[in-house]
Amino acid sequence: MNRLLMLFYCMTSCLIPCMAQDKVPPSVLQQLLKKERPDTTDLRKLFNTGVSYVNRPGIERGDMDTASMCAAKVLTSAVNIGSHLWEGQSYLLYSKILREQNDLAKGKDYALKAEAIFKQYKQKEALADTYMELCDYYPPVDIERLNIRLKYYREAAVLYGELGLKLKQANTLYRLGDYYSFLPDYNEAKKVLLQSLALFKELHVEELQGIYNLLGAMCNQLGDSDNALKYALLSLKTAQAVGDSSTQLCTIYNRLGMIYIRVVDIPKAMQSFQKAQEIAIRLKDTPAMQILARNIGQAYQKMDKPAEALKVLKHEERYYPPKSPENKILMFESILNAYCLMGDFKRGAPYAQQLEDMRRTMYPDDAYLEYVYTALVNYYLGIHQYNTAHQYAQVMLTAASKNGNLSFRAKSCSFLYRADSAMANYKEAFEHLRMYKLANDSLFNIAKVQKVGYLQVQFETEQKDQALTLKERNIELLTQEAQAARFTRNVIIGGAGMLIALLLLGYNRYQLKLRSNLQLKQQQDEINRKNQSLEELITSQNKLLDEKEWLVKEIHHRVKNNLQIVMSLLNTQAAFLDDKDALNAIRESRYRMQAISLIHQKLYQSDNMALIDMNMYINELVIFLKDGFSDINRIKFDLQIAPVRLDVSQSVPVGLILNEAITNAMKYAFTGDGTIIVSLQPTGAGYLTLMIADNGKGFPEDEIPTQRGSMGMMLMHTLAEQLDGSLHIQSRDGVTITVSFRYQEKEIFDTPVAVEDNVTDYV
Incomplete structure (x- = not known):
């Protein structure tokens, strides 16, 4: 994710302001400048007044002249009274003036003079202030100058901390965290920003929206979406509480939108970007409008609407063309990605060439190279x-x-x-x-660990009856939803939950047994009861094992029955429908459910409740599919199934792929007689290959459907990915669909096994 509006807004509006400087009225300033022997209080007023004129917005000659007079008066007075502290302060003020006037070489010399004096006389606060001034002479245009800037920030933060100047230390850590992101070192940036936040809270600073916003950006860069969203919402809440309507609020909405994109909540991302865009238009902030146009385009691309994204980006390019190299990179990268999504590589070529030209001039550690390389790799893969x-x-x-x-x-x-x-x-x-x-x-490792821990505590405290009730409730919920795209996933999750419940129940009983044994050993006077208790425990354990076996069979039986109920409901619904497309959809859904139902039927009828005999399962599935079609006598089946046993996690996807491929072949492949070959054979150490082939008319030339061609094709591709396998479709003398995947059962096949077709042909 890009680091948008990072430096620009942080340095102009996101930084929490330091303590206000003392400033005197012009009449009092004239008296101080004419005073022959100003005391320490007068010198402090002169210095702070000079700093306030330097910090005024813009560069006015009158402001710099006034600041220069203050610096000259402080320097002259310091020399007269022999004060090395105020001599150094005058050099520091001269440095600020010259830097503001863009005389960087001379200004830096004054800052180094001030540094030498403060080091020699151990003036820690003034030395830290000088380090902060020296930072501004090292813009982060390359890694060398960035590291120097970071070194000064670190040293200043340490000195402020030693002196107990918590507000200055917090602001320094805030800047340090921001510039760590330019390395980029997001972990260190987050660590430093949290230290700064703790100090600001200790000082009861209310305007924390800037640091919350930056913390959200760092967490987003680290992939910690939960904390990124938390800090982004805290930033928005704080900004609204203090009535912030500046460019900082635009930045907050922009970063909130980018976080919503990462967590794939595109509607909320678009809402955030549009609110940021309203602020940018109201403030006439052209750089922000350019960046927001890119982010809105990115949201459209996430929604698979590259044409809409291109429309927004091209409008921005035409009316608000980017000026800085960074904004050009972001704009060109977004436009090129949109063209790549549309497959229009010819129109994208000029943008690819411009990114190539910019790449050659960039430093190897430039953070914006990420966007350049991402767009170029997409483009070169496409061509x-x-x-x-x-x-x-x-x-x-x-x-x-x-x-x-x-x-x-x-x-x-x-x-x-x-x-x-x-x-x-x-x-x-x-x-x-x-x-x-x-x-x-x-x-997502942290989130997963937290969720697993929660489940463990939950299951350890539940009784067997509560666990059974929960499983039945889950099964009822799955039945009510009846959505084919989500059904398989929920069944797998439910099965995994039941396995975890059984393991936890067994573990709980094991712990009870250990505690009972310990108590029995401590009670020497009750030896007779010990044997009786052990026998009771053994009997209870055997009963639990029997109950567990019955429970697993009962679950599979109920899943199979509920699937049959859903199929009956679909058949009943079909009787009231006249729409051919709806009837076809119901019919296809019934076939898919039957494919899953057969698996659970095999599990509760078999002694082995973990593995499915694929030979018997595929035979019965083909018989069911043939029963569902008329005029099937012209189609023959050739089954070549190895003696393979798969668990539920693999047999369900295999059954659904077979269902899709066979029904498509029977419906569309043949105009006359034909043959459908179904093969499931080992193809190497630990791999199986499933093949469904027909000798029908095949697909038209160059029209092999893609994953997005239909629901069936999307389902087969998704199921192949679930198997961690690969799916290939060929159209030559018919259609051949091949799925190769890793075989999980510990068996070794020396040679492929051919099984005679025992499916009745309708002749």
Whole structure:
């Protein structure tokens, strides 16, 4: 996620203001400038007045002249009274004046003079103030100057902390955290910002919207969406409470929208961006409008509306063209991504070339290279220049590994996987796919640990009856929802929950047994009761095992019965429908449910309640599908099924893929006689290949449907991904659908096994 409006707004409006400087009226200032021997109080007033004139908005000659007179008076007086402290302060004021006038070389010399004096005479607060001034002479245009700036901020924060100047320390830590994000080192930035927040709260500072906003951005960069959203909402709440309507509020809404995009809540993201856009238009803030146009375009792309995104971006490019290199990168990257999503690589080529030109002039550690490389890799993958795409993706991975950005790392591994797959580097592709999954899983690791802990506490405190009631309630909920796209997922979750419940119940009984044994050992005078208690415990354990076996069978039986009820409801509903499309949808849903129902029927009828005999299951599934079609006598089936046993997590996706492929073949493949081959064979160590082939008319040339072609195709692709496998469709002398996936049962096949077709043909 991009770091939008980071430096611009933080330095102008997001920083919590430091303590106000003393300022005297012009008449009093004239008296101080004419005074021959000003005392320490007078010198302090002169110094603070000079600083206040320097800090006025804009660069007015009269302001700088007044500040220069104050600096000259402080320097002259300091020399006359021999005060090294005020001599250093005058140099510090001269540095501020010259920096404001853009005379950086001379201004920096004065700051270094002040630093030398304060170090020599151990003036810690003044030395820390000088470090803060020196920071402004090192803009973060490259890593070397950025590190120098960070060093000064760290040293200033330490000195303020030693002196107990908590407000100055908090503001310094705030700036330090902001600039850590430019390395980028988001973990350190978050750590420093939390220290700053604690100090501000200790001082009862109310205007904390800026630091909350920046903390939300850091958590978003680290992939910690929960905390990112928490801090972003705190920032918005604080800004509304203090009546903030400045550009800072625009920044808050913008970052809130980016967080909503990360958690895939696009409607809320669009609402946040539109509110930010209203503020930017009201304030005539062109840079903010440019950035918001890019973010709105990004939201449209997430909604799979690249044409809408391109419309917004091109309007912004035409009427508010970006000026700075950073804004140009963000605009060109968004437009190129939109063209890539539309498949219009020819119109995207000029933007790719401009990004290439800018890339060659950027520093290797420039944070904006992330956006340049992301857009270029997408483009080169689209135009099949896989070597270039692979090279850029590798650079992205190196940068992600250096800064610890898990989201960036996952994106880089995904690009490398696609490039390796296209170049047939399957070993490297598999490794990058593994790295992608690890990075993606790590993004939500904390949330998952918290959820697992909650489930453990919940299950340990529940009784067996409560657990059964919960499972029945879940089954009823699944039946009521009856949505095919979510049904399979919920069944798997319910099965996993039941397994966890059984394990926890067994563990709970085991703990009870241990406690009973311990008590029996401590009671030597009740040896006779010990044997009786042990026998009772053994009897109870056997009973629990019997109950567990019955429970599992009963669950599968009830799932199968409930599926049959849903199928009956669908058949009843079909009797009242005249719409052919609705009838076809109900019919297809019935086939899918029957495929799942057969699995649960096999489980409760079999002695082995964990694995499905795929040979028997596929035979019965084909018989059911043939019964559902008329004029089926012209189609023959050739089944080649190895003696394979799969668990529910794999047999359900396999059954649904078979259902989709066979029904599609029977409906569309043949105009006359034909044959459908169904094969499930081992193809290597630990892998199975499922193949459904027909000798029908096949797909028209160059019209093999994609994942988005229909619900059936989308379902088969989704189920293949659930199996961690790959799905391929070929149209040559008919249609062949192949799914290869890892086989989880510990069996080894030396050679493929052919099984004779024992499915009755309707002749």
